[in-house]
Amino acid sequence: MAITVVGSVAYDSIETPAGRRDRCLGGAATYFSLAASFFTDVRVIAVVGEDFGPRQQSVFDKRKIDTRGIERAAGKSFFWEGSYLENLNEAKTHKTDLNVFASFEPKIPDAYRDSEFLFLANIDPVLQRRVREAMPGVKLVAGDTMNYWIKDHRPALLEVLKGLDILLINDTEARMLAANNNLVQAARAVMAMGPSSLIVKHGEYGATLFHKAPANAEGTERTFRAPALPLEEVVDPTGAGDSFAGGFFGYLASQPEVTPAAYRNAMFYGSVMGSFAVERFGTERLQMLSRDEIDARFGAFRELTHLD
Amino acid sequence: MAITVVGSVAYDSIETPAGRRDRCLGGAATYFSLAASFFTDVRVIAVVGEDFGPRQQSVFDKRKIDTRGIERAAGKSFFWEGSYLENLNEAKTHKTDLNVFASFEPKIPDAYRDSEFLFLANIDPVLQRRVREAMPGVKLVAGDTMNYWIKDHRPALLEVLKGLDILLINDTEARMLAANNNLVQAARAVMAMGPSSLIVKHGEYGATLFHKAPANAEGTERTFRAPALPLEEVVDPTGAGDSFAGGFFGYLASQPEVTPAAYRNAMFYGSVMGSFAVERFGTERLQMLSRDEIDARFGAFRELTHLD
Numbered sequence: 001m002a003i004t005v006v007g008s009v010a011y012d013s014i015e016t017p018a019g020r021r022d023r024c025l026g027g028a029a030t031y032f033s034l035a036a037s038f039f040t041d042v043r044v045i046a047v048v049g050e051d052f053g054p055r056q057q058s059v060f061d062k063r064k065i066d067t068r069g070i071e072r073a074a075g076k077s078f079f080w081e082g083s084y085l086e087n088l089n090e091a092k093t094h095k096t097d098l099n100v101f102a103s104f105e106p107k108i109p110d111a112y113r114d115s116e117f118l119f120l121a122n123i124d125p126v127l128q129r130r131v132r133e134a135m136p137g138v139k140l141v142a143g144d145t146m147n148y149w150i151k152d153h154r155p156a157l158l159e160v161l162k163g164l165d166i167l168l169i170n171d172t173e174a175r176m177l178a179a180n181n182n183l184v185q186a187a188r189a190v191m192a193m194g195p196s197s198l199i200v201k202h203g204e205y206g207a208t209l210f211h212k213a214p215a216n217a218e219g220t221e222r223t224f225r226a227p228a229l230p231l232e233e234v235v236d237p238t239g240a241g242d243s244f245a246g247g248f249f250g251y252l253a254s255q256p257e258v259t260p261a262a263y264r265n266a267m268f269y270g271s272v273m274g275s276f277a278v279e280r281f282g283t284e285r286l287q288m289l290s291r292d293e294i295d296a297r298f299g300a301f302r303e304l305t306h307l308d
Numbered sequence: 309m310a311i312t313v314v315g316s317v318a319y320d321s322i323e324t325p326a327g328r329r330d331r332c333l334g335g336a337a338t339y340f341s342l343a344a345s346f347f348t349d350v351r352v353i354a355v356v357g358e359d360f361g362p363r364q365q366s367v368f369d370k371r372k373i374d375t376r377g378i379e380r381a382a383g384k385s386f387f388w389e390g391s392y393l394e395n396l397n398e399a400k401t402h403k404t405d406l407n408v409f410a411s412f413e414p415k416i417p418d419a420y421r422d423s424e425f426l427f428l429a430n431i432d433p434v435l436q437r438r439v440r441e442a443m444p445g446v447k448l449v450a451g452d453t454m455n456y457w458i459k460d461h462r463p464a465l466l467e468v469l470k471g472l473d474i475l476l477i478n479d480t481e482a483r484m485l486a487a488n489n490n491l492v493q494a495a496r497a498v499m500a501m502g503p504s505s506l507i508v509k510h511g512e513y514g515a516t517l518f519h520k521a522p523a524n525a526e527g528t529e530r531t532f533r534a535p536a537l538p539l540e541e542v543v544d545p546t547g548a549g550d551s552f553a554g555g556f557f558g559y560l561a562s563q564p565e566v567t568p569a570a571y572r573n574a575m576f577y578g579s580v581m582g583s584f585a586v587e588r589f590g591t592e593r594l595q596m597l598s599r600d601e602i603d604a605r606f607g608a609f610r611e612l613t614h615l616d
Contacts, residue, residue, distance in 0.1 A: 088489075181396075183512070184540045204491070205513035208538060225612050227533045230516060232492045264615050304533050305613045307572050 001139070001253045003036055004112045005029050006045040006131045007121025007242075008101060009052070009070060010078035014281060015085060018235040024282035025056050027078060028121035028144065031239035034286040035246025035273040036119075037063040038294055039254040043112045045069035045131065049077040049100045059287060068109045073100040088234050089203045106131050113137070117253040120164070121242065122146050125156040132163045140258060142166035142249050144241070150177050161194035168199040168245050183208070197263070199248070199270075201241055204228050209267050222260070226267035227305055229275040229297070236281045240274040243286065247273030272297045309447070309561045310349040312420045313340050314439045315429025315550075316409060317354040317364075317378060318386035322589060323393060326543040332590035333364050335386060336429035336452065339547035342594040343554025343581040344427075345371040346602055347562040351420045353377035353439065357385040357408045367595060376417045381408040396542050397511045414439050421445070425561040428472070429550065430454050433464040440471045448566060450474035450557050452549070458485050469502035476507040476553050491516070505571070507556070507578075509549055512536050517575050530568070534575035535613055537583040537605070544589045548582045551594065555581030580605045 007029030013022045033042040043066040048056075052072065060067045081095040106127055118135055120128040120143035128143060143164045149157050150173060161167065167190065171183065177193075178186035187198050187210040198210045206227040248270030255262040272294055279285045315337030321330045341350040351374040356364075360380065368375045389403040414435055426443055428436040428451035436451060451472045457465050458481060469475065475498065479491065485501075486494035495506050495518040509515045514535040556578030563570040580602055587593045 182539075182541065184538045187538075202513055205510055206533075210538075222611055223538055225514075225535045225538075227535075230492045230495075230518075230531055230533075231490075233490065261615070268615065302615065303530055306615070307569070307576065307610065 001116040002041040002043060002112075002114070003117040003119055003249060003253050004043045004045060004069070004108070004115040004135065004138075005032050005036070005119040005121060006106050006127070007032060007119075007123055008078050009044070009046040009048050009056075010080055010101075011051070012238060012282060013079075013081040014236055014238055015083035016088070016234075016236050016281075017085060018233070019281070021236075021281040023079075024284075025059055026080065026238060026282055028123075028239075028242045030059075030283060031242035031277065031286070032119060032121055032246040032249075033060070033065045034063055034283055035243040035277070036250030036253070037065050037246075038273075038289065038291055039247070039250030039269070040117075042066065042250070043069060043109075043115060045106050045108060045112070047071045047073050047100050047104045049073060049075045051077050059283065062287070066111070069107070069112055071107060073103075075100045077101075082238075084237055088237050091238070106134075108134050116140070117142075117249060119143065119245065119249050120160065121245075122149075125149055125153055125160045128160045129156070129163065132160065140165050140252070142168060142245070144168050144245060145173065147173055147176060158193060161190075164195040166197045166199065166249075167195040168201065168241070168248070170201045170203070170241065174198070174200045184210075199267070201244060202228075204230075204234075206271060207244065207267060209263060224264050224267055226271045227301065228271055229301065229304065231275065231278065234278045237278050238282065239277050243277035244270040244274035247271075268298055268301050269294070271301060309424040310351060310420075310422070311344055311425040311427055311557060311561050312351045312353060312377070312416070312423040312443065312446075313337050313344070313427040313429060314353040314414050314435070315340065315427075315431055316386050317352070317356050317360070318388055318409075319359070320546060320590060321387075321389040322544055322546050323391035324396070324542075324544050324589075325393060326541070327589070329544075329589040331387075332592075333367055334388065334546060334590055336431075336547075336550045338367075338591060339550035339585065339594070340427060340429055340554040340557075341368070341373045342371055342591055343551040343585070344558030344561070345373050345554075346581075346597070346599055347555070347558030347577070348425075350374065350558070351377060351417075351423060353414050353416060353420070355379045355381050355408050355412045357381060357383045359385050367591065370595070374419070377415070377420055379415065381411075383408045385409075390546075392545055396545050399546070414442075416442050424448070425450075425557060427451065427553065427557050428468065429553075430457075433457055433461055433468045436468045437464070437471065440468065448473050448560070450476060450553070452476050452553060453481065455481055455484060466501060469498075472503040474505045474507065474557075475503040476509065476549070476556070478509045478511070478549065482506070482508045492518075507575070509552060510536075512538075512542075514579060515552065515575060517571060532572050532575055534579045535609065536579055537609065537612065539583065539586065542586045545586050546590065547585050551585035552578040552582035555579070576606055576609050577602070579609060
């Protein structure tokens with residue numbers, strides 16, 4: 001089943017201990033859709049400026065991603081500059097230029113309207129909500145957010161959470177959103193705000209999937225922890241979380257039914273896609289990835305965690 | 309097979325967000341031997357003062373732990389006071405009184421000499437080495453250490469590492485010992501110092517087992533990650549690492565053969581024992597634990613991590 005994703009398509013200038021890249025293609029929707037495209041059809045809603053050319057377009061085309069919802073506006077694309085020199089787990093932002101994103105009004109192409117899965121990448125919750133409401137027929141909605149929206153745009157974010165099935169955030173964000181330092185208690189508090197499932201990302205330690213308690217005691221939904229792969233070298237952590245989301249949601253959308261087992265496998269595919277993303281700068285690794293490599297790494301994750 | 313453990317038997321005064329306990333029984337050898345005693349015979353080498361009475365002795369006796377190697381010296385037992393008010397993952401030490409431990413000269417009872425497993429808990433590496441050398445016949449030696457010894461007693465510690473099969477340390481210690489921030493690279497560097505296996509403990513995110521690369525490509529030893537249980541409440545983190553070590557090494561010693569599969573199961577039993585230890589203050593939870601509870605929780609860890 002097809003996924004529609006709304007989020008940023010952007011340029012990033014990134015510095016890490018492994019080196020530096022200027023103005024490479026980035027943005028949450030870009031990482032998400034590249035990762036998800038290995039599993040299912042993906043349709044993007046975003047806005048770019050006049051600096052988005054054929055070379056950037058071809059990155060999406062090669063993965064057969066539908067970009068009819070990427071609007072071309074006068075001006076420059078969203079730009080982010082950051083570094084990970086002291087801490088690979090957390091970016092230090094040097095510059096954020098919203099540019100054409102400042103006046104972004106998401107428009108949903110008619111061809112996207114039969115999408116059964118919707119992903120609201122990390123953007124202004126007001127926009128997330130607008131897209132959510134414009135697509136009432138979707139079967140499953142997942143979304144991301146960040147500390148900035150949690151702190152300074154809480155009412156708008158709480159409205160979005162009511163319409164989400166799955167929220168993906170990191171440890172710090174979960175604790176901040178719930179105002180509770182215990183992860184289990186924080187997860188319960190966050191799910192009480194709307195989403196029936198919560199994925200908390202732990203960076204190099206993987207991610208945990210929580211579900212609201214099922215209605216009866218025989219419910220087979222359970223808390224599930226996927227590891228991250230211990231990696232010899234992390235070249236660039238940018239986009240790891242969005243690639244996780246793409247692998248997770250892409251796999252889920254590819255399944256005939258959204259079962260608890262499908263959720264668990266999806267967690268592994270999320271970790272797999274995140275582990276590839278950080279091996280090269282920007283989207284380089286996702287662009288040259290094959291499905292065989294993905295399945296081989298899925299096997300490596302199983303070996304890493306399974307007793308037998 | 310029997311394990312001999314050398315380490316501290318002590319009194320701890322602990323403050324956590326859940327409350328406070330004054331002078332409860334503690335020490336690395338105490339936690340280790342209680343946890344390991346659910347799997348195999350355990351023999352302790354330690355020193356205590358005149359404040360160690362029948363009530364403390366009975367904690368060991370009830371778990372059939374051999375305490376003939378616990379020397380009674382004139383003076384007071386080792387005393388530690390600390391708190392976890394700001395961060396449950398790291399203790400803030402308020403006071404450390406070595407007391408009788410300052411002049412500890414480990415003596416190995418003859419009855420301990422046929423032990424096939426030896427655990428060197430976190431004490432002065434000079435003492436660790438002395439015990440290691442006094443027991444040349446052991447089959448498998450594991451050990452722990454801490455930042456203090458890594459920073460200020462490095463030459464003595466490096467001597468100990470040469471005689472270890474398995475080292476158990478946390479992330480910070482591994483990175484400090486190897487002077488390398490990448491965990492995979494740090495693990496390889498630490499194993500080059502001696503131990504053929506390394507367990508890096510990640511606190512609430514579990515632990516990773518690394519092995520030296522096997523001699524041929526068919527080697528079945530592999531990196532393995534055990535989770536920690538997402539807990540509703542952590543009452544007191546003191547002794548979690550030592551309880552992990554006790555569960556891990558105790559299970560290993562209980563197996564007819566030390567196979568790669570035994571190592572993986574041992575990692576899970578380590579996590580299981582660590583997860584119990586933190587549920588109550590001090591050794592309270594380990595004292596009232598049953599083997600059935602341990603196996604039920606092992607099942608919960610499997611559910612938490614396994615796809616099927």
